[in-house]
């Protein structure tokens with residue numbers, strides 16, 4: 057175990073890290089911070105939720121000359137929300153050292169960003185498009201940058217972003233230090249990455265599996281038509297504290313969040329067609345617990361660190377294994393437990409196997425809950441609420457009414473049963489409309505494109521028995537937060 061005090065950090069940094077409640081460095085931090093402080097280029101790969109942000113953030117902050125008014129470090133992230141989050145974490149790390157961090161991202165007032173850029177930020181965190189925009193307007197100059205970091209590096213070097221990244225790189229001095237971080241790093245992308253780096257060192261936190269062991273992984277084989285009812289029942293039975301449901305398309309996300317709302321859940325959707333203000337407000341409500349279920353496209357799959365996410369549901373199996381790893385990694389962060397449930401239509405089973413090959417982890421089959429089980433789940437929640445209320449006391453104003461009721465109806469059992477029924481959110485059968493998505497094209501287990509952990513050694517995995525269906529874990533997360541409040 058490595059203490060931050062053993063990492064040669066300045067007093068200001070140690071103070072910040074302490075205040076953030078970090079006691080020990082995580083393995084990726086312990087391995088990369090010294091290398092990074094020594095100026096090495098590196099590719100850091102470690103599981104989701106294991107502190108990669110601070111792993112690149114701490115050494116970067118250490119290297120900032122706060123007396124200089126120039127931008128010295130630039131971090132590029134694939135989504136606006138992630139850019140904001142990373143800038144917030146860096147702000148916290150650099151607060152005592154008085155390092156100025158600024159996030160620049162699309163969909164928000166560019167004039168305001170330009171004014172902020174004039175105030176001499178030391179570190180810029182941004183999305184590629186907006187960074188380029190500022191470079192072209194000459195409102196952002198990267199001539200004094202000594203450190204460039206790609207968070208979610210494999211995504212940033214993927215087809216959609218590569219040109220922007222190349223254009224940005226052209227304006228950054230060549231003798232810079234380049235750091236790449238991600239939970240996944242497919243081999244072809246690593247090769248692209250090395251073109252931008254000087255004899256980079258690869259630091260991989262060796263784990264048996266690419267996913268976090270604290271995330272229990274299940275799959276439910278379910279025909280497209282039945283997916284929604286199964287989702288609703290699973291939520292009823294498992295009563296997640298906060299849940300993210302991933303859908304394949306924007307339409308899917310809209311339909312699912314509407315349908316969940318119709319059935320009485322507090323759900324909202326987030327995807328790239330929404331205004332930035334809306335995206336941020338949905339996320340804020342989710343973080344505050346005012347929304348229990350966030351329905352999202354992959355725009356929310358990478359990097360977002362939201363505490364309290366206990367369940368991730370893949371309404372549609374993701375097309376590639378990396379996307380799976382990042383999606384389920386929204387739970388089970390920083391040492392907490394989580395559960396991931398992936399829906400697979402019978403024709404898409406090939407994709408499931410491909411995911412398993414990459415992650416080196418088998419998903420356990422889960423049987424969809426029945427209506428009765430969903431009801432039981434909800435009744436349990438009511439009982440828990442009741443018990444809590446009894447414990448809290450303060451019931452005098454209700455006892456007179458209770459007495460009246462008991463006088464009218466001799467049978468106390470009936471009275472209590474009725475009260476329970478009123479309080480329970482019964483599994484709902486309100487009809488909803490979800491457009492059927494076509495299954496992904498059929499695929500056999502011959503996927504070779506991904507990994508970085510090597511492929512093909514599938515022979516020694518446990519065989520999954522046909523009857524090995526596991527019950528969902530109905531009793532794991534007993535308390536559901538009263539909606540709207542969060543401890």
Ligand SMILES: Nc1ncnc2c1ncn2[C@@H]1O[C@H](COP(=O)(O)OP(=O)(O)OP(=O)(O)O)[C@@H](O)[C@H]1O
Nearest residue numbers: 078080081082104105106107108109239359361390
């Ligand atoms: N040393 C530490 N001790 C305790 N908590 C930490 C430590 N380092 C980071 N954390 C916290 O762990 C959480 C996850 O960190 P972070 O978001 O950096 O993970 P990540 O590895 O980047 O994950 P992802 O691959 O999903 O982007 C954050 O809330 C962060 O503040």
Ligand SMILES: [Mg+2]
Nearest residue numbers: 108109207359
């Ligand atoms: Mg991250």
